[in-house]
Amino acid sequence: MVEALVEALVERSNRLGAEPRNTNYAGGNTSAKGVGSDPVTGSEVDLLWVKGSGGDLGTLTEKGLAVLRLDRLRALVDVYPGVEREDEMVAAFDYCLHGKGGAAPSIDTAMHGLVDAAHVDHLHPDAGIAFATAADGEALTKACFGDRVVWVPWRRPGFQLGLDIAAVHREHPAAIGVILGGHGITAWGATSDECEANSLEIIERAQRYLDEHGRADPFGGQVVAPAEDRRTWAAELAPVLRGLASTDRPQVGHFTDSDVVLEFVGSARLAELAALGTSCPDHFLRTKVRPLVLDLPPTAPLDETIARLRELHEAYRADYRAYYERHADAASPPMRGADPAIVLLPGVGMFSFGKDKQTARVAGEFYVNAINVMRGAESVSSYRPIEEREKFRIEYWELEEAKLRRQPPPKPLAARxxxxxxxxxxxxxxxxxxxxxxxxxxxxxxxxxxxxxxxxxxxxxxxxxxxxxxxxxxxxxxxxxxxxxxxxxxxxxxxxxxxxxxxxxxxxxxxxxxxxxxxxxxxxxxxxxxxxxxxxxxxxxxxxxxxxxxxxxxxxxxxxxxxxxxxxxxxxxxxxxxxxxxxxxxxxxxxxxxxxxxxxxxxxxxxxxxxxxxxxxxxxxxxxxxxxxxxxxxxxxxxxxxxxxxxxxxxxxxxxxxxxxxxxxxxxxxxxxx
Incomplete structure (x- = not known):
């Protein structure tokens, strides 16, 4: 019985994670509740299997699941000290583990354990985040879904968000899920198949609403056409950009000139929308709070372009330091680096940077997600990501810092x-x-x-x-x-x-x-x-x-x-x-x-x-x-x-x-x- 339940959870996760329209790489999590055997007494115990911290749904295996006792996890409600101290609850998850526990529990574990449904999916689909980041997202959710999906205002992921969603589930018995303001979606079901079907219904209905009601040109039209020699141009600029992006620590780069990227970087509203930054926590943790945007076309002389990139990079670093200093307090981790992770080049494409090639590539994929989100939100409303202060609270969250500390040390030639x-x-x-x-x-x-x-x-x-x-x-x-x-x-x-x-x-x-x-x-x-x-x-x-x-x-x-x-x-x-x-x-x-x-x-x-x-x-x-x-x-x-x-x-x-x-x-x- 347990084996079948876990196998169904892994298969559902892989199906959902394999489709980019459902969720981004390593984004979201899935869970299932069932009955297992206590390894000491042999007695039956209610358990939660949930994707662990840092895993990817598309490639998830049983080893990537955290396994917790539901009675202990739900007992945390009685000792919850309030939203100001909710981060303390993550350490308590370790005391709720069943047996050896499997993977490390993620911050979203409370959401999955406290919602009284056998199966729960939390995903980051572009269509869902478009609703979540629209200025009138609550009204759009009502218009699209009626009472079937409930709007939940932005709250940082954590124990309180789990309590909020559990309350929605109790108070709206007809609902199949929620739109999480500024963030993503969560769906549930009595069976694994029902939960998956409800997740896909939310995603598909949201996309259909955007397609049927959205404006045709939310980016304001193209003002810089894709250059025919853009890859030659990109190759000339790549080492310069990599050197700039490696000012604080060495980085590897990734170049993208897909149609989605070229449309956005050549649009009239590029500078305006890019300045707003990304919204979903998974997005801006990898793309940084906003990208660096070149304000010259590919027809500009190379020397002039390089000189301008150096000026913009210096300004970007100063702006990022100011962002850190606006929001940091005595408990904040040190600033990790002021260089951009995303560089947008009109008529050419996008460079993304990271500690290794996979990180750089995934950062670019996340920014493509962000472009899709901006397009959707602007087509039916206006794009309004979460406030800068909230972005900082997540980017420099002690729980994120702890996750970074758990990473293995880099190999000697990493980033080379x-x-x-x-x-x-x-x-x-x-x-x-x-x-x-x-x-x-x-x-x-x-x-x-x-x-x-x-x-x-x-x-x-x-x-x-x-x-x-x-x-x-x-x-x-x-x-x-x-x-x-x-x-x-x-x-x-x-x-x-x-x-x-x-x-x-x-x-x-x-x-x-x-x-x-x-x-x-x-x-x-x-x-x-x-x-x-x-x-x-x-x-x-x-x-x-x-x-x-x-x-x-x-x-x-x-x-x-x-x-x-x-x-x-x-x-x-x-x-x-x-x-x-x-x-x-x-x-x-x-x-x-x-x-x-x-x-x-x-x-x-x-x-x-x-x-x-x-x-x-x-x-x-x-x-x-x-x-x-x-x-x-x-x-x-x-x-x-x-x-x-x-x-x-x-x-x-x-x-x-x-x-x-x-x-x-x-x-x-x-x-x-x-």
């Missing part, structure tokens, strides 16, 4: 964006894997697009890694590849020059074409990659790392290896030259000199192994051990060892190191650097 050439195989693949494992967003760049895509997919979703197909010998191709990188993640911080090939021939047999190919890929290619990387990093103003995968052969002469050795020597000296040139921008340039990386190496698998084995007179399958035996440590070097050196240089412990070459060769005395 890596660009790895030759990332589709061998050493490049190992480097991409290690950087992603340490928290970086990774752009896997390779001339073999299928290989790059395979590695990127292996690393995770597009929030973790994206592939780009690029030939490093082409300046125009690299321009496109870095453009794709900054549109994916906002910028680039850590670039690994790894793409390579090898031609192993005696001088007499090395052709001019061999020489040109070797140098085009490794010497010229590294130069072109470094040039693009430096441009992005300088625009960001956040420093950065440029790593060259050179070779022992850059310092040691070997037989039948003139083209490869000379190209590697070129790369090695680029490290020194660029370390000297880019240090003033905070960009560190270092190199790694591997040797004998046979297993897992794309170069060795591509024919280099057979050529070198022939030179040394050993079977190709024994080449790795041959190289190992000539080292001081007598160990074979693997791609993972090179990847470890990349992380050592970029993970933070060597932050004052530049111009260095690290040997990863198991000890080749002839290659000791002097």
């Amino acid at each position: 964006v890596a660009f790895v050439t030759g990332g589709g195989s061998g050493i490049g693949r190992a480097i991409a894997r290690r950087l992603a494992a340490e928290g970086a967003c990774v752009v896997v760049a390779d001339r073999d697009g299928a290989a790059a895509a395979e590695v990127a997919a292996e690393l995770g979703s597009a929030d973790v890694a994206v592939p780009v197909t690029v030939d490093v010998t082409s300046a125009s191709a690299l321009t496109g590849a870095f453009r794709a990188a900054v549109l994916a993640f906002g910028g680039v911080d850590l670039v690994v020059n790894n793409a390579g090939l090898s031609v192993s021939k005696p001088l007499a047999e090395t052709t001019e074409a061999d020489w040109d190919l070797q140098h085009d890929v490794m010497a010229k290619g590294s130069f072109l990659v470094a040039k693009q990387a430096a441009k992005v990093m300088r625009a960001q103003g956040m420093g950065g790392d440029l790593i060259y995968i050179a070779s022992k052969n850059s310092v040691v002469a070997g037989p039948n290896n003139v083209a490869y050795g000379a190209a590697k020597a070129d790369q090695a000296h680029q490290v020194r030259l660029l370390a000297a040139e880019l240090g003033g921008d905070g960009i560190r340039v270092n190199g790694i000199n591997p040797d004998g990386v046979v297993r897992g190496s794309g170069i060795f698998a591509g024919g280099w192994g057979a050529q070198r084995a022939a030179v040394y007179g050993v079977p190709e399958e024994e080449l790795g051990q041959f190289y190992a035996q000539r080292t001081l440590l007598k160990r074979e070097v693997l791609p993972e060892h090179v990847a470890a050196a990349v992380f050592a240089l970029t993970g933070g412990d060597l932050s004052l190191t530049t111009g260095l070459h690290i040997p990863v060769d198991a000890g080749v005395a002839a290659a000791f650097l002097r």
Whole structure:
């Protein structure tokens, strides 16, 4: 019985959460009440299963549910100290947990437990929030729903709101739910199916009312048309914006130019409506109280646009500090950061920023929700979000601060964006894997697009890694590849020059074409990659790392290896030259000199192994051990060892190191650097 009830709750949650029109990512919660068994006495006990704090309905599993005893939860009513101290009740939820309790209970637990219905849904649908944020939302609710849905004025989520909604349920037996002013909707039902049907009825009727009664152009018409070259324009501005948004702490970016966004950012009422900010707590906790809005079209000169963005950013930070100081008191948490999370660009689109790619992407999705809410509210009334003071009370709520403190510490490369050439195989693949494992967003760049895509997919979703197909010998191709990188993640911080090939021939047999190919890929290619990387990093103003995968052969002469050795020597000296040139921008340039990386190496698998084995007179399958035996440590070097050196240089412990070459060769005395 319990298993069926929980399974039905999870399935209902997943269905509701999978549809964006029903609720936003990680927004809302669902619950079910039933009878379980006391783990100590075996006696029956009334229980509440409710989505825990921080979970997402669309991906909810049983592990994401908090399980509480209803008798204890409802007994809290008798000790409730009043709205001024309602936050104390959240800590009391822990003493109501059943057994091990499951996930941490959320602030909305009281709403679900105190409403005397077997099943409850609390959701944040755009149509419902449009009613909730309309200036005459109460009258609109009555006109749309009659007595079937009741208006509840804005109240911050918490124990008192749970009491309010419980009273509505008691006093309006014909009602299936409520519109929560400034916030969202709550529905209930005697069965899971009935509860879900009631939630969907509220959402669908609200949307139908907006469609049938709303004005056609609530944003006042389009005054800035979408630019045909907007993605090129966005790529130019992305690193600048990311640097500005990272003034207080590093951020990752996300770009959106969907039709919904382009309509809003090009509208006559953009500045007016954007200044009002978002309303639903889930929205502004991620989008901040309001966005930064550029007041220039994409036809303005680039230098003028960048200068204006810097002015607007400075004004935004001053405005945000003033907002904090207006409302903060002695008990308020410190200001978390004054940079914008959302930047709106007329004719171009929207950039959103966060501590990682998922957070940045979700912030953008929330602002799209906010645009839909504004459209709906303005079409039938006027948009009136909750007051600024209430926004501050939630943004700097001690309960939200406690939630932030519970988050795990960031990984060493969190909020850093890596660009790895030759990332589709061998050493490049190992480097991409290690950087992603340490928290970086990774752009896997390779001339073999299928290989790059395979590695990127292996690393995770597009929030973790994206592939780009690029030939490093082409300046125009690299321009496109870095453009794709900054549109994916906002910028680039850590670039690994790894793409390579090898031609192993005696001088007499090395052709001019061999020489040109070797140098085009490794010497010229590294130069072109470094040039693009430096441009992005300088625009960001956040420093950065440029790593060259050179070779022992850059310092040691070997037989039948003139083209490869000379190209590697070129790369090695680029490290020194660029370390000297880019240090003033905070960009560190270092190199790694591997040797004998046979297993897992794309170069060795591509024919280099057979050529070198022939030179040394050993079977190709024994080449790795041959190289190992000539080292001081007598160990074979693997791609993972090179990847470890990349992380050592970029993970933070060597932050004052530049111009260095690290040997990863198991000890080749002839290659000791002097």
